[in-house]
Amino acid sequence: MNCQEALSLLYDIIDKEASEVDTRQVKEHLEKCGHCSEIYRVEQQVNAFLKAKCTDSNPEERLDTLKTQVIKLLDREDGGGTDPLASGGDRKYGAPPITGLTFTRYIAAAAALVIVVWGAFLAADLFRHHDEHFGIERIHLAANEQPAEFATVESTGRAFELCARSMHFAPTESVDGFRLLGARDIQIDGVPAVHLLYENGKSGISVFVMRKDQFNIPPSLKAQPTTLGGHTFYDHNCRGCRLIYREVGDLIVITASECREVDLPSFIPGAAA
Amino acid sequence: MTDQKAQLEKRKAFEREALPHMDALYRTALRMTKNQSDAEDLVQETMVKAYRFWDKFEPGSNCRAWLFKIMTNIFINDYRSKSRAPQAVDVDDIDDNYLYRHLTDTGHEVNPEHHLFAKIFDDDVKKAIEELPDDFRLVVVLSFLEGFSYQEIADIADLQLGTVKSRLHRGRKLLQKQLLDYAIRNGFIKSTSKDATT
Numbered sequence: 001m002n003c004q005e006a007l008s009l010l011y012d013i014i015d016k017e018a019s020e021v022d023t024r025q026v027k028e029h030l031e032k033c034g035h036c037s038e039i040y041r042v043e044q045q046v047n048a049f050l051k052a053k054c055t056d057s058n059p060e061e062r063l064d065t066l067k068t069q070v071i072k073l074l075d076r077e078d079g080g081g082t083d084p085l086a087s088g089g090d091r092k093y094g095a096p097p098i099t100g101l102t103f104t105r106y107i108a109a110a111a112a113l114v115i116v117v118w119g120a121f122l123a124a125d126l127f128r129h130h131d132e133h134f135g136i137e138r139i140h141l142a143a144n145e146q147p148a149e150f151a152t153v154e155s156t157g158r159a160f161e162l163c164a165r166s167m168h169f170a171p172t173e174s175v176d177g178f179r180l181l182g183a184r185d186i187q188i189d190g191v192p193a194v195h196l197l198y199e200n201g202k203s204g205i206s207v208f209v210m211r212k213d214q215f216n217i218p219p220s221l222k223a224q225p226t227t228l229g230g231h232t233f234y235d236h237n238c239r240g241c242r243l244i245y246r247e248v249g250d251l252i253v254i255t256a257s258e259c260r261e262v263d264l265p266s267f268i269p270g271a272a273a
Numbered sequence: 274m275t276d277q278k279a280q281l282e283k284r285k286a287f288e289r290e291a292l293p294h295m296d297a298l299y300r301t302a303l304r305m306t307k308n309q310s311d312a313e314d315l316v317q318e319t320m321v322k323a324y325r326f327w328d329k330f331e332p333g334s335n336c337r338a339w340l341f342k343i344m345t346n347i348f349i350n351d352y353r354s355k356s357r358a359p360q361a362v363d364v365d366d367i368d369d370n371y372l373y374r375h376l377t378d379t380g381h382e383v384n385p386e387h388h389l390f391a392k393i394f395d396d397d398v399k400k401a402i403e404e405l406p407d408d409f410r411l412v413v414v415l416s417f418l419e420g421f422s423y424q425e426i427a428d429i430a431d432l433q434l435g436t437v438k439s440r441l442h443r444g445r446k447l448l449q450k451q452l453l454d455y456a457i458r459n460g461f462i463k464s465t466s467k468d469a470t471t
Contacts, residue, residue, distance in 0.1 A: 007369070011442055015416065017423050042373040050448065051417050053398035054304070063299055066313050070295065070320045074287070077324055078280055141281055258277065 001029045006036050013040070014047050135188055137241035139195065140206035140256040147181055147199050159183030162194050164273055167209045169251055171196055171270035178205055178267070191215045196269065203259035207269045210252045217245045217252060228265055235265070248272050287327050290336045295320065297337065297419060298344055304414045305348055307403050315352060319344040338421065342429045345411065349430075353407050364443040371449040376462075393452060393461075401451040409444035412437055 006029040012018035013026055030037040162183045163169040173180050178198035186195045191214045196207040216222075221234045236243040241258040244265060249272035257264055298319060302312035323330075323343050330339055368374055405413060411430055415421045421429065426437045456462050 010370075011438075011445065015423070015441075038377075039370050039373050042376065043370060046372055046449065047445075049393075050398060053393075053395050054402060054414075054418050062309065062313070063296060066299060066316060067292070067295060069313070070292075070317055073317060073321050074284065074324055077321060078284060141277075142285070145281070 001025045003029075003033060003036050006030065006033070007039065010040065010043055014044060136208060136243060136254060136256060137258075139186065139188070139208075140204075140241055141258060143195065143197050143206055144204040144258070147197060147204055159194075159196055163196070163209060163270070166192065167194050167211065167251060168273045169194070169209045169248070169253070169270055170273040171207070172268075175269055176200075176263070176267060180269075188215070198269065203257060203262060205262060205264070205267060205269075206254075206256040208252075208254040208256070210254075212247060212250050212252050215252050217247075221245060226265070231268075233265065283327055286332075287324055290330075290332075291320070291323055291327075291340060294337045294340050298340060301341070301414050301418060302344065302348075304399075304402055304418065305407075305411065306352055311352060315344060315348060318347050318351075322347065335425075337419075338425050338429055341415065341419070341421070345415075345429050346431075348411075364446055367446045367450050369446065371446055372453055375453055393456065397452070397455055401448050401455070404451060405444055405447055409440050409447065412440045413444040413448070416441055 006026050009018055009022055009026050013023060018026070030040055159171060159180060159182050162185060163171050166185070171180060171183075175198065178200045181197045181199050181204075183194055183196045186193050186208075188208065188210065191210055193208050193210045193215075196209070198205040198207065217234055218236075221236055224234065225232050226235050231246070234245040236245070241256055242264055244255045244267075246253045246255075251272060253269065255264055255267055255269065295316060298316050299312060302315045302319075303309065306312045306315055319340060323340055326343075330336065402410060402413060402417075412426055412432075415426045415429060416423075423434055423437050423441075426432070426441075427434045430437070432440075453462075
């Protein structure tokens with residue numbers, strides 16, 4: 001191998017893209033040729049320097065905001081899966097029905113526009129509504145996917161201990177045929193909570209216990225209380241997972257289930273200790 | 274219920290496979306768009322598009338490269354055209370091994386590059402990269418910053434392997450020239466008569 005050949009492979013070698021044969025031959029050449037080996041040395045240095053300089057300096061705080069933003073967009077996409085209006089509407093409602101009459105086409109276009117605008121309002125509303133509860137819904141759905149895993153993490157004994165210690169809450173071990181599987185210490189939007197999971201062999205119910213001074217029931221929900229048998233609760237009963245918020249002493253207790261057969265309002269998992 | 278389960282499965286898989294690559298997408302997007310707000314928009318569009326087409330992703334294949342392909346595509350179609358200034362660069366006038374030639378010509382001591390590197394800040398390198406024409410910058414960033422192989426870059430940017438290599442080579446030459454010009458302008462190293470700095 002001569003100098004020209006060795007230098008033509010310079011960046012392939014630096015980028016580790018050269019074949020084994022080429023790499024070996026270049027190496028042999030460099031051992032004999034001071035000129036080429038000096039060029040290689042400087043180029044390697046320059047390359048390492050440039051790579052090091054462009055790798056660091058990542059604006060972490062912007063990244064966190066961006067991640068939150070992306071999660072929200074994914075939530076909106078998820079909403080769009082069950083309700084076409086929630087995806088913004090333009091793709092599904094943008095094309096007016098095709099008719100032979102231009103006039104009809106204008107009417108259709110106008111109607112489509114109205115639907116799109118109305119859809120956007122509706123989507124915005126759904127999105128806002130969705131947003132407040134989605135975290136809790138997701139935690140429940142994820143836990144409910146793997147109830148066995150949940151039960152092995154913390155035993156029922158530990159569940160009682162957790163509730164008593166951090167929340168002064170006494171859970172009932174068995175409610176309406178549902179059995180307490182276990183509990184976890186979690187955070188919901190940064191607020192400490194105990195997450196209990198109940199199961200009756202067919203479906204699961206999550207119970208989230210939080211301190212009233214640390215967690216606020218969403219105002220839109222708080223404005224619409226339901227009273228049943230002397231108990232007041234706040235019912236978030238829209239698509240997907242149903243959530244019932246209750247004030248129990250100094251605590252907020254949320255019950256969650258995606259199963260329509262479960263009578264969630266009458267499911268009372270325990271009392272303040 | 275089953276729909277919802279499938280939806281949840283998709284979401285979980287996406288969050289597990291795709292979301293961890295957002296850091297990398299963002300840092301590349303910043304270098305490509307050269308501004309924070311465009312970079313954020315680009316990453317958001319990329320993630321939403323990837324999520325919509327998640328069923329097209331083959332489990333077990335290279336998710337990072339797949340996401341970068343989506344982002345590169347959006348960048349080329351929607352972002353690059355915004356500032357389509359003529360990219361007249363006479364790269365071919367720049368000698369190969371530009372830094373090496375200069376540093377040896379001016380008779381610097383052994384390991385002259387140490388002296389030079391010590392004075393160049395991260396921001397100067399960043400600026401030099403941002404000043405590269407879009408086409409060169411894309412391959413340089415994918416290679417230097419993200420460590421993609423030539424073949425991966427060819428797939429991501431939809432280019433021939435030879436084009437990737439030549440753009441990368443020319444990008445390197447430009448970078449070396451810019452950094453040297455910068456060092457000379459700031460008096461870090463001596464200029465020789467043949468260095469035409471402006």
